[in-house]
Amino acid sequence: MFHEKEKPPPNQSAHPSTPTSIGSGTLLRETVERACTKDRLAFSSLYEHYKDPLGKRLAYLIGDKDIAYELYQELFISFWKRLPMPPPLNFEAWLYRIARNLAFDYLRRVKRLEFSPLPEQEISESGASPLSDPLGTMGHEERVCEMMCVQQALAEMSPQYRICVLLQDLWGYSQHEIAESLGISESTVSANVSRGHKQLRVAYRNMMNAESASRKGGQMR
Amino acid sequence: MTRPLHIPCTEWAEMLAAHEETLSPSDRAALEAHLSTCPACSLARTDYRMMRRLIGALPAPAFPPGLSPRLLSLWEEEDGHELDERQQLHSFAGNGEVRFQPELEDTKQPGNHESSSEAVLSDDASATREEEACVDQTLYCRECDKPFLFTASEEAFYRQRGVRSRPGRCPACRARRKNAAPLDDPHRLQQEQP
Numbered sequence: 001m002f003h004e005k006e007k008p009p010p011n012q013s014a015h016p017s018t019p020t021s022i023g024s025g026t027l028l029r030e031t032v033e034r035a036c037t038k039d040r041l042a043f044s045s046l047y048e049h050y051k052d053p054l055g056k057r058l059a060y061l062i063g064d065k066d067i068a069y070e071l072y073q074e075l076f077i078s079f080w081k082r083l084p085m086p087p088p089l090n091f092e093a094w095l096y097r098i099a100r101n102l103a104f105d106y107l108r109r110v111k112r113l114e115f116s117p118l119p120e121q122e123i124s125e126s127g128a129s130p131l132s133d134p135l136g137t138m139g140h141e142e143r144v145c146e147m148m149c150v151q152q153a154l155a156e157m158s159p160q161y162r163i164c165v166l167l168q169d170l171w172g173y174s175q176h177e178i179a180e181s182l183g184i185s186e187s188t189v190s191a192n193v194s195r196g197h198k199q200l201r202v203a204y205r206n207m208m209n210a211e212s213a214s215r216k217g218g219q220m221r
Numbered sequence: 222m223t224r225p226l227h228i229p230c231t232e233w234a235e236m237l238a239a240h241e242e243t244l245s246p247s248d249r250a251a252l253e254a255h256l257s258t259c260p261a262c263s264l265a266r267t268d269y270r271m272m273r274r275l276i277g278a279l280p281a282p283a284f285p286p287g288l289s290p291r292l293l294s295l296w297e298e299e300d301g302h303e304l305d306e307r308q309q310l311h312s313f314a315g316n317g318e319v320r321f322q323p324e325l326e327d328t329k330q331p332g333n334h335e336s337s338s339e340a341v342l343s344d345d346a347s348a349t350r351e352e353e354a355c356v357d358q359t360l361y362c363r364e365c366d367k368p369f370l371f372t373a374s375e376e377a378f379y380r381q382r383g384v385r386s387r388p389g390r391c392p393a394c395r396a397r398r399k400n401a402a403p404l405d406d407p408h409r410l411q412q413e414q415p
Contacts, residue, residue: 040296040378044288056281065282073289080292122283150275168240169276175243194238201238201268 028091036087047076054099060154061103061166064116071102078102100171100181107163117151120144145211153203161196164189229265230255237265240273288382298399300375301392355380362391 028049034042051072059068075098088094154162167178175193179186229237236244236252244252256263355373362369369391379385388395 041381047288047292051284052281055284056279059282060279065284068282069284072284073291076289076292077295080295118280118282122280146275147278147280150272150279154276166276169273170279175240190239190243193240194235197238197269197272198234200272201265204272205268 032087032091036083036085038083043076043080050095054096057096057166057171058099058103059118060170061100061163062106063155065118067106071099071106075099075102096171100167104181117148117155120148146208149204149207149211150200152207153200156203157196157199161192161199164192165196165200168193229262230259233259233262234265237262238269293382294399296378298396301396358387360387360391362394363389364394365391367391 031042031045031049035046054075055068055072058071059065062068062071075095078098079095084094154166157165163182164178167173167181168175173181175186175189179189182189233252233255236248241249256266355376357373358371358376359368360371361367371387376387390398
């Protein structure tokens with residue numbers, strides 16, 4: 001999978017590419033159709049469009065951002081080499097399924113169990129999605145801290161639980177789909193998700209408590 | 222003995238940690254009835270809902286900006302092959318003489334390839350102006366010293382990605398370099414590990 005020769009990136013800084021807003025409706029459909037007829041610009045647009053949503057799904061499932069980037073590139077290279085004709089009706093589900101399978105292949109091959117949280121600086125720069133705080137009651141620093149706690153809690157979770165929890169809560173798959181893709185029973189998936197949530201909750205609560213205690217201590221000093 | 226607030230009732234713990242959508246209507250109704258009377262279980266449910274929201278809102282990692290270098294090099298390779306085929310046709314045109322006539326025989330219009338998706342992608346008028354300025358050029362390979370064609374559309378394609386320099390090698394030499402085994406490639410080592 002990783003045998004292709006890596007080239008240093010060309011000088012792209014002069015024209016930094018910005019994610020092209022192709023939405024999820026007709027424009028996306030048109031872009032997919034063009035990309036499937038070997039239109040490179042449409043294809044590049046899809047590459048940019050899915051960088052964030054698919055990049056994060058891969059990064060947390062694999063537990064390593066750099067490997068996730070390799071898989072993301074691999075995904076689009078395989079896509080380009082075997083452009084589906086006619087384009088799949090539900091392109092997004094199709095693309096996500098291929099990405100998920102690539103991630104599973106990788107996890108099976110290397111038996112990777114570790115999970116490396118994203119560095120704090122990167123979370124801070126990403127703006128620590130306000131989605132986590134729908135009421136808008138938290139400051140930026142608190143949101144970053146919360147995200148760090150969730151990532152740490154995921155890192156501490158048993159890998160088989162983590163995969164089921166992430167496939168359900170981050171990838172949005174049903175337990176039936178997860179059971180099929182992992183080749184395990186639905187009741188095992190359900191038990192893994194349930195235990196994973198319990199572990200996550202305990203770890204998250206402990207960390208948030210420790211965090212608030214240290215902050216209070218800092219204020220008193 | 223009072224139970225710590227954050228531990229839900231044992232008999233409801235499994236149901237609380239499960240995804241709500243997976244519960245049957247009767248289970249859900251029973252759970253709701255219990256939650257209205259149990260603060261610990263109610264807090265656990267709030268926590269689980271928040272966990273799901275937080276996982277869904279995890280930030281995306283910062284991947285390198287721009288297109289994948291591997292994809293760009295794949296495209297470059299494809300262009301090289303295409304160019305090789307065209308050059309062969311050009312070379313054997315006419316009286317059977319081996320000649321190179323890119324200016325006369327290349328009918329590909331600059332920017333044709335990109336134009337179909339311009340409406341979707343191009344928000345930069347200067348990019349279009351730059352494309353117009355591109356012309357087919359005959360360059361000489363720094364390795365084999367043979368002339369090769371660098372078409373206007375190729376130039377426009379690379380310019381759009383911020384690559385402004387001309388290729389130094391002909392497609393054949395480029396392909397040869399690319400096919401050379403990348404022994405120092407860390408990914409290759411990774412793949413060969415058991």
